[in-house]
Amino acid sequence: MKTVVIVDDEALVRVGLQSIINWEDQGYRLIGAYKSGVEAWEAMNRHMPDILLTDIRMPEMDGLELIRHVRSVNKTMNILILSSYEEFSYLRKSIQLGVQDYIPKHELEPMELIRILNNLTYQDDESESPYVSKAYKEQNEKQELLESTRFIRGIQVRKESMFARNYPILNEKWGKQGTRAAWFVVKPIPRKGGYKPSEWRALTVLAEDIMERSKGFDYIGVDGDQLHGLVLLTPTQDQSEQAPFLFHLASKFREALAYNLNIDAVIGISTISSFATTLTDFRKSAIQALLHSFYRGAGIYITDIEPELQAFTEQEWVQIQKTVRQFLAVLDLEGVFHWLKSSHESFSAKVLPSDVVRLYRSTVNRILEQIQIKFEGAYHREDQVKVQAPEFELSEDPESIVELHDIAQKIVKHRYEAVRFLQMPWVRQALTYIDTHYSDPLKLEEVASQVNFSEGYFSQKFQAELGCHFTDYLARVRISKALELIRFTEIGTEEIAAAVGYPNPNYFIKVFKRIMGMTLSDYKLSLRGGPLFVVEEG
Template identity: 25%
Template sequence: MGAYTVLLVDDEEEVIQVIMKKINWEGLGFSVVGYANNGVKALEMVEEFQPDVVMTDIKMPYMDGLELSNHIKADYPATKILIFTGFDEFEYAKEAIHLDIGEYILKPVNSVELMNVFTQLKIKLDQEISEKRNVETLQKYYMESLPLLQANFYSTLIEGRIREDEVSAYLSNYQISLAGPFFCCLVIYASPSQIPKEMNPLLLSMSVQKQAQERLGEKWQAKCFSYLGNTVLIVQLKNENEISELTDECDRFCKYAYRIIGAIVTVGIGQVCGDILQLSQSYTGAREAVSYRVIYGTSRAINIKEIAPQEISKSGVSNDAELSYLFRTIRLNSASDIIEAVDKYLDHIFSSSLSLQQHHIAIMELISELYKFCMNNEIVMEEFSEDMRKLYNSLLDLEPNGLRKWLVDIGLSFHEKLTSARSRSTKSFVDKAKEYVRNNYSDEDLSLDSICEVLGLSNSYFSTIFKKETGNSFIGYLTDYRTDQASRQLIETNEKSYMIARNVGYTDPNYFSYVFKRRFGVSPSKYRTEHTKE
């Protein structure tokens, strides 16, 4: 394990500089990733760096240390918090006991005392990491995993092999509670390409499963089991809108798994359903979402509804493995992969053991599945909007090379249209977000959470795509837009600064001045003076 990371938070710059210079952080096994002079900035840095330790003052502008600690404990419970404060604030600090604060340190900070605190903290962190990576603990957990009957039921359920009249008996006999009222399947894929040296692939998988149960199991009443080499969770939701919150939590879990046990984890999230017998469809969607890691990257959660809403098959594809592989390749892979998949499929079509009648049936099946693929993915192709019998007859007359060229062209065309549709989809909701900002920037409650609720997207997916499309975070874009509007009002109107602050969504004029100066380098009043000189 490398050095543990520390974020320092205090509105007195000289205090932070003294702490940074007088403490031998490297010798203690820590490194300072940065510092912030207010709680709002600190929370942004926590989200970006996810430090192991946050050392914060209590009284600060915009957001005090206790409010900051509340946010950190809610979203990053593994982060340790140290509070340092003046003697007259100590009684106030005691209010933080329910936050499980690690230590209270009185100002002025004594370097010897501080070194002792961090020495003990490193021992505690080392013990926690050791417990999570302990091979014997993982082996014991593997032996005490879910009972065989329950695991078999879950596997059979996502395979779609449970009849409706059997459900009640299974749930009663196996003492399983699936109250819902809504359900969703998660597929957790741990990459075998990076395994900590003290583990083997099986133990890594078990470690990821154990962490998933701890981080996701209780809140989402999840049923966790292993299936086809992956960890699968059946989660329960109170309403369909909770899927965005679940996606964000899964995204944080992926980053947590990498930081704690060194595992590269991707979580695929299937569609929400209101009947446990539909979990087989949700599982299929979750497994397909994991496949999209080749496009959207690893160490993140991928919600199939968000990344490919128009690509979820409503009726499944052919049972033929080569045809199924071809459609999957058209969705996800490159042109050369599509050509290879076409060849693999046609090797099956033109097999010497295939009779002429079987060949005709295969061509009919191919046309049917291509047509369904078009319909399910909202692809408009002239060849599939004309006389289907004419298309069928023309393909029967083609020799192998002619059919191969036709199928390659169709596959590449599908691939291009799907890629274009994905691009339009992401640009569409980014444009909607920008338009919403233009119409609502004066609303003080406008935030990342509220825009994601309006768009029906998870924070993690929206933030990733917005940054990719605009080169800026959503909060950065919102702040820039608000300060741009404020700068115009400063020049074009005689409104007081505090009124302009309200006009652009800031109820605290001091914080508005802080944000404005950070953007333009001068205070609002000085900006007005400089730009209204005759």
């Protein structure tokens, strides 16, 4: 397989040539892409490629000077000039230097370039250079490293821990560059419809290009939707300056992705440690830093700076479930989602995203169960399939807490509206009347007359359809409305009681405790205590 080196000072050209052509499928191996003649000549002094593709105008050492250096030691290498300039003087000099072809960049077509390369004459010696052999071994070690340190939803795929010494070539390479390191993981922000294969290739090529050109940066590779690298730190670097240095490096990386490809990304950086730390722990630490993007979006997250995220304790989970039950006692859908949203800030400082997802999934399932209990009659209609086929799905791995919250609300809204639609017309009419007259001294006979039923028949049918007595349903509606007034106004208990249909505030307090399972004062105290948990009774 023939080897190729690309030299061009324009990053877009380097990235483009690497990404639009699948070199190995065409029978070639790309072993380097450099931004100047100086960089390329240093690399080729160690190992010569079979083919050189070079620009002319570049800083430090231009293409023609690079070709002169190459021809001084290698008369047979195939050299092609890719230039934006078609001046005769450049063409004449390139011919004098034994260049095989001169291709204007604006006329360059990928398959035409491959056709030109295929028609070139090469040396008979087909043996691979030591550089290619070692490069392949290094690449294989990096691929093995990614596979052996992989985590799926926070679970380590392989149980054994991997150290740098398990990878001889990488260990030797890294040992020469630094004694401490940090794992660097990049996750591009998802696009609607995903990235095209060509866009993803361009992204990975640019990422490798940026990392390999940054001092102490080593590109490891791609795993799933993440790109990985290692930042090597020397003993001379002050430890207090290492985190700012990493942040600066990550900022430049994000800027390059945005400028060249219009792609934003989340970057997670592990804790800084020596190679006595397992590479598995390095990677895990970087992924944990990445988790903060669930709450705060695209950005740079360093494990040594960010708070540690943990699972809910058993006691916290019990308290959360108790709070959810209180909202669902009156099917206060607006209230439960308001409570969840108000808890986002406290979640972001301490809770693993997987536990927040578990909370939302649990809450949505319990809401759907309560809707089924409340509107039991609707679930026995022949077209109940409409109720049980939501248009939205609550993913186990949402990109953000905002996305999770919005989808959860859509699922509940869809189900609630579906069952209301499937109810008998008289039920919808009765519930609408209750919702608009709950503050009045409402009686069963008044609602029954609205749907032209006798009191006894209405009571029987109401309980059959909704699974509860009329008085219980009315009490839940009134308490649900009272919760809104408590949360969003400063009015007193007597005014709240009167506003929701209870002239006697003492009776209102008794009904509140029966429905909510806690006293009114304790509920108010829980709101003052913070959004995450309610206060235990007693």
